[in-house]
Amino acid sequence: MINPEHDAQVVTRIVQQDFPLWMSVTFYLAAFVSTAIFFYGCYIQVRKYNRGQPFSLTHIKKGIVDMIKDLLSHRTLRRRDRSAGLMHALIFFSFVLLFIGTVTITLDYDILRPITGRMIFWYGEFYLWFSFVLDIAGLAFAIGLLYMMYRRKWMALPKLNYARSDRTQEEPDYDRSWYRFEDWLFLWNLVIIMITGYVLEADRLIWLQDDPTVWDYRWWSPVGTLFAEAMKSMYLTSEGAESFRYFLWWFHALTAFLFVSLLPFTKAKHIFTALVSLVVRNRRSPARLPITDATAESIGVRSITDFNWKQLLHTDACTKCGRCHEACPANASGFPLSPRDMILSLRELSNNTLQKIKIPEAPLLKVVGDGVNQIRPETLWSCRTCGACQEICPVGIEHVPMMVDIRRALIEEGEMDPAVQTALQNLQKKGNSIGENKRKRAAWTKKLDFDIKDARKKPVDLLWFVGDYASLDPRYQKVCQSFARILKTSGVDFGILFESEMSAGNDVRRVGEEGLFEYLAENNIKTLADCDFSRIVTTDPHSFNTLKNEYSELGGNYDVLHATQLVRQMLTDSQIPLARKLSKRVTYHDSCHLGRLNKEYDAPREVLGSIGVEIVEMPRNRDNAFCCGAGGGRIWTPDPIDIEKPSELRMKEAASIEGIDAFVVNCPKCMNMFEDAVKSTGSDDKLEVIEIIELVENCLADD
Amino acid sequence: MKILVPVKQVGIIDEDYEIRDDGKNVDVDFLDYEINEWDNYSWELALNLQETYGEAVEIVPLTVGPDEAEDVLLNCLAKGGERGIRVWDDALVDSDSMAIAQVIAKVAEHENADYVLTGTLSSDHSFAATGMCVAGLLNWAHAAVVSKVDITPDAQQITVNRELEAGIEEEITVESPAVLSIQLGINEPRYASLRGIKQAKAKPVEVMSHKDFGLTDAEVGEMGSLSKVRKMYAPEHSQAELIEGTVAEQAKRIAEIVKELKGDT
Incomplete structure (x- = not known):
């Protein structure tokens, strides 16, 4: 591998060779400043989370193990958006390699070398493999980033459009163009670091082309060498490359420093926040809402500081990927709710207030209201607590408990739809809604x-x-x-x-x-x-x-x-005396509370299977099932007549399946919703809404 | 400015009920209890005034009723107000509107109230008289079926809208102090959360007897009442009939019924 004529110690990469002293000093100063900004940014973020309520973690070990599994498999990112997940995996794993690479150089060149007077390991065979792996990682990194650019620019995915449907164009938080700018800044910053890295590499190869300890080993940096060949073909000489080197070197270094210092303040912080969010997430929370002390002076969330640190951190983990936005039944029906926008509003509210040196006055911390970055009551009451947002969130944000926490405060203040009030009063008096x-x-x-x-x-x-x-x-x-x-x-x-x-x-x-x-x-x-x-x-x-x-x-x-x-x-157990089997083709609707919240997808399907019923699945099924719209108390509130209700959207999804004669449900509230929807969508000549239990009863012997 | 809001615990019945053996009231076994619907609105009005004017306004709910009636005070205090008053004594059983008004008027005097806000009527007995009696006893102005009101602290007179027949509104000025009987729909009463109701138990409720205000047993209860229930019963229902058949058959049957009712057979 290493030519015996060459001294292995010499086969390495020159770093700051020939730098005048002022240049080296400036470099280390810049590195120090950007790192200092980075740590100051981290401090500000941690102080912000600490300004929330305390929250004690349980199952931290399991959380860490789950997070590592999520991370290595990228399973939460691949779900329902495979190509984005795979491309993110390219970016993530190559980033990790490139980061390890940078740390390796720092360790040997900047720390061990000054102490021992020579490089300890970053030379010879190790260096060649190092060079090869990082060169390929850089390529993977660039491919991933370019795909993300393509996705934003040419695929024009609705979920990546940040304009808000629940705001009018005149309102200041309608467009949120800053978010688009931030996305592009993040991508361009990294792409430029990558490209200048390759050009710098190529420039070094051309400059040192007469040195066999460099030139003979050039193909250990295949991508860099391709760049070098191209630049050589444009008549770049060794001398030209040498003079070009300083500019490239500084440009590469400064864009990298820019990235480091911006990291805690921009989208890039999800590198940390998403990981912690995945550790602290509670997968069961829509099924088992966090308990609260009902005897406390006040309950629920009124001020942004009423959220606990974990919830404040969740808001910072959001990458605006829009998976929850797409999954939300309220959003699909045109209600003024997008789970993503709720999280982002809370993020902006906490950034604008809790990042400051002193926490501002109480009125500025209010979560509910009509102002910018406040959540409107109608947004909160649009939620059906179906858990679709939380289920698909790749970074483990728990939208539902946050939603309910704010509702708890609204209830205390008596701010709710009159129909909900009537239902609650009925429950107080009569035990039923x-x-x-x-x-x-x-x-x-x-x-x-x-x-x-x-x-x-x-x-x-x-x-x-x-x-x-x-x-x-x-x-x-x-x-x-x-x-x-x-x-x-x-x-x-x-x-x-x-x-x-x-x-x-x-x-x-x-x-x-x-x-x-x-x-x-x-x-x-x-x-x-x-x-x-x-x-x-x-x-x-x-x-x-x-x-x-x-x-x-x-x-x-x-x-x-x-x-x-x-x-x-x-x-x-053959305990039910079946007299016959049915020969029906149906579609089956997973109720949120049995399916997504309690993960029981199979029992209803197996029951249908064993009485001879064939199920044709709707496009959205199991964990992606689309709520009937009745959850979270919405069954008590009449939906406006000029919208297409979630139940109607769902019924149309079913009605588009050929050759089925029933829409099978397993929940009284689903049944109530779909009995209406089957008529209002004109599907009742084709589909019958029926409960699994009724189908089973049809298989009993007639009296 | 102090506002006294008398609230009443009313009995509600379903289709199934029985009349008490003495024939004078519904058997208590068939009664559920809740706050009189109108009183939610008068209390909400008081709450709104207090929220508008802050400490310049004190609001006090009052109920005349036994231990169990304290629930309605808790329901009010869960929404706001700092203290409540409950007046009860066994001598108060079978009081009519006038006898209850005797008590309310005394409390209003004792409390130095500027306004008394009652409901227009109570859903169980529907006398719609208590507010009027209180005003009479106090020699204050009274406005009934109030659908809009503009009260400011220290005002010598206030403007009040009253709901009349056929959707007509009447705007009147009323001298202060006054008794107003509040109509449904004047505002949107808020919800009292169950937690709020539990917490309201920490607020003081003064329990008093009519005697504390110098009223004798003869001035309250059945003796102090101007009216007396003689009998309570469900009237015979007239028969309804679903007429079926062809148009001609239906017409024939209708003609028969008309003849039957006219008495010529």
Whole structure:
């Protein structure tokens, strides 16, 4: 590899050879200044996060392991945008190599050499391999960056357009052209560092072309050598190259210093913030919202400093990639909400206030309002807490808990849609959101030709928590009757709580009425404590979610099953006497609370499969399923009539599939939404909205 | 400026209910309780005034009712105000509007109130008389069915809009002090979060008896009332009939019914 005639110590790269003293001094001074700016920037950022509320981390080890896995596999970046993910991987891994390379040179040239008087390892074979690897890494880096430029300039992706749909053109935060400038600055800065690096390399090769310890080994820098060949063909001589060298060297160094000093203040900071965000993320948070002390003087987020440091850091991790913007059902329907814009508004608000030496006066810290970088109430009330944003965020931002935290403060101040207020008052008075008398709760059982056991009085194996929409919505009552017949026919020992059951409170919690949630949950927990049962089952994914994930925080620990999980188990055990199978082709809609929030995608599909139903998937399914629009309390608020509702968009997605005859749901709220949407989109001659439970019941023997 | 807001806990019933054995009221087993809807609006008006004028305005909710009625005061205090007053004594059972007004008027005097804001009526008994009686007893001005009001502290007189038949509004000036009976829709009452209601328990509620104001048992309760419930019952429902068939058949049936009702068969 190294020619025996050459001294291996000599086969290295000259760095500051022939530099006059002032030049070396200036260089180290510039390096020091840019590093100092970098560390000052980091200090400002950390001080900003520290101005948020304390937050103690749990599972930090697992967080780190998960982050490393995310990083090495780039799995969060490849999802639903494969080419962007792969190109980012090129940029990331080559950046890491180039960074290690720079550190290596600094270590040997700037630290060890002055101490020992000679290079310790950066020469000979090691140097040649080093040179080769970094040269290729630089190429990969450039390809990745050029793709990102192409993506911004020519692909014109809607998700990369930062103009806001919830602002008018006159408003100062409508256009956000600074963000575009920042993107391009980031890309150009890196591209220029890369190109000048190659040109500098080529220039050095030409300058030293007569030195065999340089020229003979030139192909260990293949890309640099190609540049050199090209420059030579343009008659660049050794002398010319020598005189050109100083300019190139300084230009390369200064653009690199610029990058280092800007890093904590620009988009580039996601290099750090995204990693920490991935470590501290809580994947379960839309399913189990953070608990709050309901007895505290005030709860929720009013001021930007009411967020905890982790949430402030999340806002800085956002790279504006727009995946959440695309996934959000409210945004798709034209509601004034984009999860990305909410995060970015909060970021700007915290940058403008908490980066200052002194924290400004309280009014300037207010999160909700009509001002620039404030969140409007209608934005907050547009959210369906479906978790689609959080699911797809590549850097682990938790939008939903932040949304709910602000809502908690709005609820305290009584700032909400009158329809939500009515629902909450009904829940306070009657334990259900519809405002029906408590005694009506079990009225649906009267149509059955058998009695359902009263779980309050007799021990049961399976306690069925019916849920208020399931109990009181006339369409869904039929599903309850079907489920009762399935359980009865299969000989299951089950019972319900009749009028003692209250709303489980899942949506109450998501609206932000924490006190009412606790009241409902504590009442249900008290009722359940007096019952003798082994497991809880429910057809309602909302009740399922909160009973399973959130009641434990208030002392209610249960083994909770969704109806489809129970039915799957019963079908596997041949416990349900099926008289026939169905020959239907359907499409299946994942409800957010069973699917995305609780990751149960298979049970409903397997149930459908075992009764002979063929599923044709919609383009958006499983973790990418599109919310019906009813979550987060939106079922209580009528949608404006002049928009296409999320349920209608979803129904059209289903109706575009050829050869299916049903739209299968597994949730009372989805059913309510889609029964309307199937009519309003004119799909009712083609599709029937039906519950999985009803399809299973159709397979039982006729009486 | 001090504003006294009498609020009432009302009983609500569903389709299923039974009348008490003595036939004078609904059986309590079938009653749920809540704050009278109108009183949400009068309290909201008081809250808005306090928010506008700050410490220049003191607002006090008052209820005349037993222990359980304190819930309505908590509901009010969850939204604002610093203290509440509840007046009760067993002698107050079966009071009518006049007897209740005796108590409210005494509290208003005792508190040196400048205004008393009542609801236009209460949804359970619908007398719509309490506010008027209070004004009479205090010898203050009274305006009923108030749909808009402009109160400023220290004003000698205030401008009030009243809602009349057929959507007509009447604008009047009223001398201060005054009793105003507030109509629904005058504002948008806020929501009292359950947390707020729990926290309101820390605010003081003064519990008093009519005797503390120098009223005798004879001035309140059934004895102090000007009216007395004799009987409460559900009137017979008239029959409704769904007429089906062809147009000719339907016309024939309608003619029969008309004849039946006219009495010539």
